[in-house]
Amino acid sequence: MKIGKQTIKLENTPKILQTSSIVGPKETQGPLSQYFDKHIDDIFFGETTFEKAESKFMKTCIDNLLSKVPTLPENIDYIFAGDLLNQCICSGYCIRDLNIPFFGLYGACSTFCESLSLASTFINAGYAQKCIAATSSHFCSAERQFRMPLEHGNQKSPTAQCTVTASGSAIVVPKDVGTQGPLITHITPGKIIDMGITDMTNMGAAMAPAAFNTIMTHLQDTQRSANYYDIIATGDLGVLGSEILVDLFNKEGIDLNGIHADCGALIYNHDKQDTHCGGSGCGCMASVFSGYFFDQLKSKKINKILIVATGALMSPLSIQQGESIPGIAHAVAIENEV
Amino acid sequence: MKIGKQTIKLENTPKILQTSSIVGPKETQGPLSQYFDKHIDDIFFGETTFEKAESKFMKTCIDNLLSKVPTLPENIDYIFAGDLLNQCICSGYCIRDLNIPFFGLYGACSTFCESLSLASTFINAGYAQKCIAATSSHFCSAERQFRMPLEHGNQKSPTAQCTVTASGSAIVVPKDVGTQGPLITHITPGKIIDMGITDMTNMGAAMAPAAFNTIMTHLQDTQRSANYYDIIATGDLGVLGSEILVDLFNKEGIDLNGIHADCGALIYNHDKQDTHCGGSGCGCMASVFSGYFFDQLKSKKINKILIVATGALMSPLSIQQGESIPGIAHAVAIENEV
Numbered sequence: 001m002k003i004g005k006q007t008i009k010l011e012n013t014p015k016i017l018q019t020s021s022i023v024g025p026k027e028t029q030g031p032l033s034q035y036f037d038k039h040i041d042d043i044f045f046g047e048t049t050f051e052k053a054e055s056k057f058m059k060t061c062i063d064n065l066l067s068k069v070p071t072l073p074e075n076i077d078y079i080f081a082g083d084l085l086n087q088c089i090c091s092g093y094c095i096r097d098l099n100i101p102f103f104g105l106y107g108a109c110s111t112f113c114e115s116l117s118l119a120s121t122f123i124n125a126g127y128a129q130k131c132i133a134a135t136s137s138h139f140c141s142a143e144r145q146f147r148m149p150l151e152h153g154n155q156k157s158p159t160a161q162c163t164v165t166a167s168g169s170a171i172v173v174p175k176d177v178g179t180q181g182p183l184i185t186h187i188t189p190g191k192i193i194d195m196g197i198t199d200m201t202n203m204g205a206a207m208a209p210a211a212f213n214t215i216m217t218h219l220q221d222t223q224r225s226a227n228y229y230d231i232i233a234t235g236d237l238g239v240l241g242s243e244i245l246v247d248l249f250n251k252e253g254i255d256l257n258g259i260h261a262d263c264g265a266l267i268y269n270h271d272k273q274d275t276h277c278g279g280s281g282c283g284c285m286a287s288v289f290s291g292y293f294f295d296q297l298k299s300k301k302i303n304k305i306l307i308v309a310t311g312a313l314m315s316p317l318s319i320q321q322g323e324s325i326p327g328i329a330h331a332v333a334i335e336n337e338v
Numbered sequence: 339m340k341i342g343k344q345t346i347k348l349e350n351t352p353k354i355l356q357t358s359s360i361v362g363p364k365e366t367q368g369p370l371s372q373y374f375d376k377h378i379d380d381i382f383f384g385e386t387t388f389e390k391a392e393s394k395f396m397k398t399c400i401d402n403l404l405s406k407v408p409t410l411p412e413n414i415d416y417i418f419a420g421d422l423l424n425q426c427i428c429s430g431y432c433i434r435d436l437n438i439p440f441f442g443l444y445g446a447c448s449t450f451c452e453s454l455s456l457a458s459t460f461i462n463a464g465y466a467q468k469c470i471a472a473t474s475s476h477f478c479s480a481e482r483q484f485r486m487p488l489e490h491g492n493q494k495s496p497t498a499q500c501t502v503t504a505s506g507s508a509i510v511v512p513k514d515v516g517t518q519g520p521l522i523t524h525i526t527p528g529k530i531i532d533m534g535i536t537d538m539t540n541m542g543a544a545m546a547p548a549a550f551n552t553i554m555t556h557l558q559d560t561q562r563s564a565n566y567y568d569i570i571a572t573g574d575l576g577v578l579g580s581e582i583l584v585d586l587f588n589k590e591g592i593d594l595n596g597i598h599a600d601c602g603a604l605i606y607n608h609d610k611q612d613t614h615c616g617g618s619g620c621g622c623m624a625s626v627f628s629g630y631f632f633d634q635l636k637s638k639k640i641n642k643i644l645i646v647a648t649g650a651l652m653s654p655l656s657i658q659q660g661e662s663i664p665g666i667a668h669a670v671a672i673e674n675e676v
Contacts (some may be wrong), residue, residue, distance in 0.1 A: 001464060002415060006439045008465045049659050077340060078527060085653070086424040088444045089661075092530065092651035096664045101344045101527040103452060104651070104666075106426045106444040114441060118456065125463035126339060127346045189416060189439040192430065313430035313442070315423070321387050323427075326434045328442075 004221025006188055013183040014123035016334065017173045019290035020065035022057055024139065024165030026275075027287070030268045035291035036166075037064055043140060043165065051089060054138035054165075057283075058083070058094040061167035062134055069171055069178075073098045076171075077128035080115035082106050083136050083282050084163075086145060090136055100132070109207075109236050110190070110311030111135045112168065112286040113330035117187040119172040120332070124184075129173060136167035137281025146200070146316055157201035161238045161264060161280035168286025170294075182297040186333040188218040192313065194326040200319050204241020204264075204277055207310040210327030211237060212248040215308055218331045226254050230302040233293060234329070235285035235309035236264035238277035263288035285309045303336040342559025344526055351521035352461035354672065355511045357628035358403035360395055362477065362503030364613075365625070368606045373629035374504075375402055381478060381503065389427060392476035392503075395621075396421070396432040399505035400472055407509055407516075414438045414509075415466035418453035420445065421474050421620050422501075424483060428474055438470070447545075447574050448528070448649030449473045450506065450624040451668035455525040457510045458670070462522075467511060474505035475619030484538070484654055495539035499576045499602060499618035506624025508632075520635040524671040526556040530651065532664040538657050542579020542602075542615055545648040548665030549575060550586040553646055556669045564592050568640040571631060572667070573623035573647035574602035576615035601626035623647045641674040 003009050022038040033039065038060065045053040045060075058081070066073060079098065082105035083090035095102045107114040115133035122128045140150060142163035148154045175183060193213050197206040211234050219226060226232060226249070237245055242262045249256045263285045264278035289307055296302045313326040341347050360376040371377065376398060383391040383398075396419070404411060417436070420443035421428035433440045445452040453471035460466045478488060480501035486492045513521060531551050535544040549572050557564060564570060564587070575583055580600045587594045601623045602616035627645055634640045651664040 002466060006415070051655060051659065077344070082444065084425075086655065087422075087446065087651065087653035089651070089653045089656045092664050093656065093661065096530040096532050096651075099529055101529050102666065103456070103527060104444045104446075106420065106442045108425065108442075118441070121460070121463065121465060125459065125465075127459060127463075128340060189441060191437060191439050192434040194434050313425065313427070313434075315425035315427045317389060317424065318427045318431065321389065323431065326430050328440060 007221035010124040014120040021287040021291035050140040058136040058167040079132040081134040082111040108311030110309040113309035120184040134169035135282035137283035159202040162275040163281040164279040164284040166283035166287035168290035188331040190214040204238040206325035207327040208244035210329040214329040236280040345559035348462040352458040359625040359629035388478040396474040417470040419472040420449040446649030448647040451647035458522040472507035473620035475621035497540040500613040501619040502617040502622040504621035504625035506628035526669040528552040542576040544663035545665040546582035548667040552667040574618040
């Protein structure tokens with residue numbers, strides 16, 4: 001049922017039965033390392049190209065998810081997945097081997113919440129019994145596609161973020177199926193917000209207004225205050241984008257201190273790891289939610305979380321053509337039964 | 339409700355209230371010209387780049403749709419849209435100006451049925467009252483992204499298809515809202531099928547097995563025979579891909595003659611227009627359905643159609659890396675009330 005301006009209340013509260021996460025070498029050295037299921041030291045993951053490696057990250061992540069459930073791929077009704085690569089080839093080649101009906105998504109770094117939103121609407125409506133949401137990103141494939149070949153060795157801007165090499169996935173089922181797990185209660189799909197930022201090395205600033213818009217709309221639609229949630233976690237605003245988001249809320253008289261966290265800011269030790277403003281990419285929120293926050297929910301350290309994946313919908317070509325960066329953010333409310 | 343292996347029966351039968359179509363110069367000269375709403379002679383559509391032109395095609399298409407309904411963009415609950423460009427920038431920049439919550443999709447040329455499927459599941463479940471499905475493609479932006487710069491003037495393979503410069507969109511509402519219109523009764527989201535084709539100039543052959551798989555599954559799931567439908571329309575198999583599809587069905591003892599049509603084969607006069615195997619691209623089925631078939635449904639010349647948009651999920655990079663072409667096809671059953 002739609003409530004307010006753009007939120008859907010999922011009355012049957014679909015359940016996240018299990019999640020799976022896999023990360024690359026840099027993320028393994030970060031502070032959340034212990035929460036991830038699988039750690040891959042080799043950035044090529046035994047493949048000959050970065051793109052094939054990324055696809056293997058996602059495939060291994062989903063195989064690991066299926067091994068936890070346990071079910072056969074053929075028994076998954078639908079998979080909703082996407083990535084950052086041109087024509088989403090990471091997802092395409094990964095899911096080719098899975099024999100599962102597939103909805104391909106592109107929401108840039110917002111895709112994890114988009115996929116989780118659609119998976120949960122399908123379960124809530126009774127269209128399916130088991131849906132998977134999955135996304136991934138890879139530092140090396142993203143770097144050469146969006147920025148510069150790695151061999152170029154260019155210096156990074158202080159506002160730049162580091163694309164996370166990781167994949168995360170979740171399996172969503174009806175509330176009464178399987179063991180206890182956190183429930184998806186609302187989704188708030190976002191509008192595109194573009195404040196005119198044209199600097200591709202400052203994505204946090206481009207996406208923060210979209211996160212602000214979606215979170216504010218969610219709170220108004222659900223008539224909740226920000227502190228209803230133990231955590232409001234954005235996807236990859238990074239350190240600077242997070243400051244902008246907190247400022248925007250301050251102007252509305254809402255204090256996010258102690259409530260807001262950002263997956264991109266959490267995943268690295270920025271000073272030691274030279275990651276500037278933090279992590280980014282489809283795999284950032286996917287792995288941090290599937291690894292860290294899902295653990296916190298399962299162990300009841302937190303009981304109510306709003307996850308808000310943030311995406312920048314430009315391409316290198318559109319920036320070369322003088323366009324600004326359109327931001328989007330999708331929110332998913334996840335709550336333990338109380 | 340899911341029926342059979344992968345079909346969803348939409349019990350509340352969402353309605354296609356209106357559609358809108360816009361085409362470029364080559365499509366204007368084709369045999370379906372009279373069915374399209376808008377004809378644009380200038381391939382640049384007054385813009386400075388092909389990508390900006392494509393975005394304007396989609397924006398004009400959606401504005402035209404809204405003018406038919408009439409409703410404000412703010413009153414559209416959600417829009418599901420996608421295109422072929424890297425990072426789907428055509429949709430992103432178009433929808434930025436619309437102020438509508440946005441689900442970005444990537445299914446290559448299968449995206450129109452993907453967007454129509456998701457829009458109809460949202461209406462059927464009561465999540466929304468008005469959803470838009472929209473896709474587009476542009477010959478010049480696709481040619482330089484997927485193949486060669488136009489300036490190169492390369493010769494085309496006899497099996498090649500011509501990316502359609504067009505956009506199509508549809509507004510889906512609950513059955514009891516507004517004037518009479520065709521109803522969406524079932525969707526069959528497809529699996530990825532890859533038979534090992536590596537020739538990027540022979541997309542029809544790469545996608546035909548996916549179309550076969552989805553249509554066969556749909557018929558089995560719904561316990562319908564092929565001739566239940568007045569037309570089974572594939573998206574852009576083209577002339578050769580259509581022959582392969584008909585052959586595949588013949589092997590199963592099913593005769594598609596007189597039932598099967600292909601939007602890519604319909605949109606051009608191949609011999610006169612030098613379009614080889616026909617049209618392709620996200621905008622092909624979008625415009626041919628929104629223009630031609632919607633007219634045929636409204637005028638009751640046909641009453642039952644299965645539209646099956648077909649996509650090839652490769653990228654130029656994945657082909658350079660030696661990969662084959664994964665195909666996918668999504669089916670949507672649309673029926674007049676009888």
